[in-house]
Amino acid sequence: MRRRDRHGRGLRGPLASPNPLTGSTVRVPRRPRGVALFADCVQAAVSKGVADCPRAYVGVDIGFEEIPANLTDWWLDQVPLAVARSSAPGRNAAVVLFRRPLEHRAVNTAELRRIVHRTLIEQLSALTGIPVEELYPRVGEEDWD
Incomplete structure (x- = not known):
């Protein structure tokens, strides 16, 4: 039928x-x-990251939102892909990925996975001070670029 x-x-x-x-x-x-x-995609990026450098994820919450909450803080021609917030008393540090801006830049699912992974690694590097090469030792490989 x-x-x-x-x-x-x-x-x-x-x-x-x-x-x-x-x-x-x-x-x-x-x-x-x-x-x-x-x-x-976020779960796969976190799993890959924890396998490479688990100490970078200690005390850091990873999450995502649809779009940045307050776009008036940004320039009109720039939309952030993610934001890293340092820890406050009684709260963990956090990396928040923005779903719509990241999806807008990806052509297919494989590229979305690469962009999410790369954005997460860059935000963790900025937040923790750990070099990108230590967070992801295979920086020069195909899935990074």
């Missing part, structure tokens, strides 16, 4: 007739998109 692809949104309904023994149909697994995809 074939269903048509309306408006380029993918196939609607099952890909094949129901199984005569079980009655279930075959469906296409959905790939994460939007917030779920970005959360996966």
Whole structure:
């Protein structure tokens, strides 16, 4: 049984007739998109970073927001990709990545993963004072550039 692809949104309904023994149909697994995809990218960047330099992540909270909260603090032609906030009494330091500006600069998922990873490493370097080469020893490799 074939269903048509309306408006380029993918196939609607099952890909094949129901199984005569079980009655279930075959469906296409959905790939994460939007917030779920970005959360996966951030998680992968943190996992990679913790494996390379775990001391940089001690006492640092990593998170993301849609866009910077107060754009009036920035120039009209500049939108930040992330911000690093140093620790205050009773609070951890934090790196906040901004989802929409980062997604806007990526052409595909692989590039989004690279941009998120690179932005996180640069913000951690600025926050902790640890050189980028120590945070990510493979700086010159293909996935960094």
